[in-house]
Amino acid sequence: MTAQPTLKPERPYFSSGPTAKFPGWSLDKIKTESLGRSHRSSLGKSRLKYAIDLSKEMLGVPDDYLVGIMPASDTGALECAMWTLLGHDRPVTVAAWESFGNVWIQDAVKQLKLRMLQVLEADYGMLPDFAQVPQDNDVVFTWNGTTSGARIPNTDWLAADRTGLTINDATSAVFAQEMDWAKLDATTYSWQKVMGSEAQHGMLILSPKAIDRIESYDPEWPLPKLFRLKKGGKINRGIFEGATINTPSMLATEDYIAALEWAQALGGRQALFARADANAKVLTDWIEATPWVRNMVPDVAQRTNTGVCFVFQGDWYESLSAEDQAALPKKIASTLEKLDVGYDFNGYRDAPPSLRVWCGATVEQEDVKRLLPWIEWAYEQAKAGAL
Template identity: 60%
Template sequence: MPANRPNARPNSPHFSSGPCAKRPGWTPEALKDAPLGRSHRAKIGKAKLKLAIDLTREILGVPADYRIGIVPASDTGAVEMALWSLLGARPVEMLAWESFGEGWVTDVAKQLKLDAKVTKAEYGALPDLSKVDTRTRDVVFTWNGTTSGVRVPNADWIAADREGLTICDATSAAFSQRLDWDKLDVVTYSWQKALGGEGAHGMLILSPRAVARLESYVPAWPLPKIFRMTKGGKLIEGIFQGETINTPSMLCVEDYIDALHWAKAQGGVEGLVARSNANAGALLDWVARTPWIENLARDPATASNTSVCLVVTDPEIVAGGKDAVSAFSKALAAALEKEGVAYDIGAYRDAPPGLRVWCGATVETADVAALTAWLDWAYAAEKAKLAQKAA
């Protein structure tokens, strides 16, 4: 390895895009008040779950007439509940520009067998949102492409007088990007992505229009128990007051509450957006002055400030084809992991080969800046190895 190893290291090497970094200063001591060994239906359990919902509403600015529920199976469970319970009442349009959006297309087209219109774009780009029929169709989309580093810039493309519902997977956008609640009928995310919480719990947020659909429409297919949100044609309000469908981990609930208190201390969603923007800015400033790497996102206006996806563009590496780029990118990630500098920064398996660095609000900007020096070091080291092999 070259001798010019950087002196400064990130204080936290956690740049994974999920589960994401814990909030700065986190220790297990933050969980000391968790009501372990107690029923979540006991008074103390209900109070914790209600607090988690109330803090979520306060920090994200969720309108008072929107319901917020804690549901099983992470963001995936929350999205599936929405798809299986709400779709089929009207025509649907599926938007996909990365792997998770593609997954929702598969569920709707192959599992629910709906004749959905599918609008796609390549990794690093968005489709022409102005052509999406948000007026008459239900529309399903990811706000931020976790595996492509591309996000919708805003919700201006969604009709205010729409007849259909908008179902938004916001798992890598919530708490780092501003969501236009007036344009969103269903919003989902997971604790482990949004604020570095522990896994297996999802959040499902419903507008009054989504609730009206649930109470007026019965899908043609059977619904598993964990998807059922109505009884006798009425919404089960308890789900959205902390009476979860299945037993939650009170340890995870405590961790989420801790993260929410931290988020509030940062100035709420505006403070968190600013932190994420600073993190992404530090990384992309380095990209702008580094000739061997680029942002996968083609348009700066739609580039993510959380899951920043990068591709190696060194002509010598690119000349070797996709396999060479993949091998070189993996070598960079492995070198940094071996040094204890950055964990889990390889591109997602379905994405173009490259790197993916989480820049969400729980990451410190100084750590991102320190990481860039190590990326330069790893690049030089791997290039030196290739030169030795060629010789």
């Protein structure tokens, strides 16, 4: 039987959201001058605008795109885009292949009740056939499937001159994968995913084409205040210069700024991409070499470099009841959490029974390496009935 390892990860944070803080993070890295001040003060607005400007710089967002801070994390930003942009007498395609993409389908079907709707779905670990997406349609999709580990390998399925808008949920992709901004009209993400910052705030990035749609179109449904991006029939540019729709947390803002400045000092987004790639390679190489697990995503080109998901296989696993199969990853994850080896890496509750290890840039490669022998040990303990 595999002996219990002795070397633990120094930072056992492998959650897929909120993700690990950046290496060296501590409370004293956060500037506090804006705390206890109004977000409408000159200082508060300047810090919010700095967070916006630094995000835009770090992500390589084109100058003529607008970037704004939104409430309610990625969900709030994405639903603001859907409620504001869709239903313009234009067909809509919503593509989903995991839990969060399915939420956008439910929004389109049950809440917005879009009349001309095409739904494209695929099982966990797979991608739908994007060739079925008409180029005249507006399309809502998730760049990186947070709960399946499947990402789009490219945007070749989107024509450069397409007339429809694209709404892109990029929350587990930005700062780990390059965005094709020329083909993206409304892109959203949350601070608490790839950068490991605090939750409840999201970002909305709008192309000139999306801005034109907002200014020329009024949806037939009511818009709550949190989704209202227009003022006097024009885009409210103040929202994209730090005058947020509602009160943000300045503590969360300063924490996000600290993460951005860490990434900037590291070398920018290319350095973040390299760290995520290296972390994911350690894990995916181990998965390929381990006969009793497999990557949830069979196509190598579609595998993420952030939340890598893997499932169990083999004769012993197949001999278990469905209930025991579902319990295995939970047992392994909970056992290693109690030993302070790895936190929060059980698969998502709606996904197939699996483990999901976050490999984004705020995780150290050595910690990923140290986690794997512990998973092997816990698996052997489970086989022996010791968990």
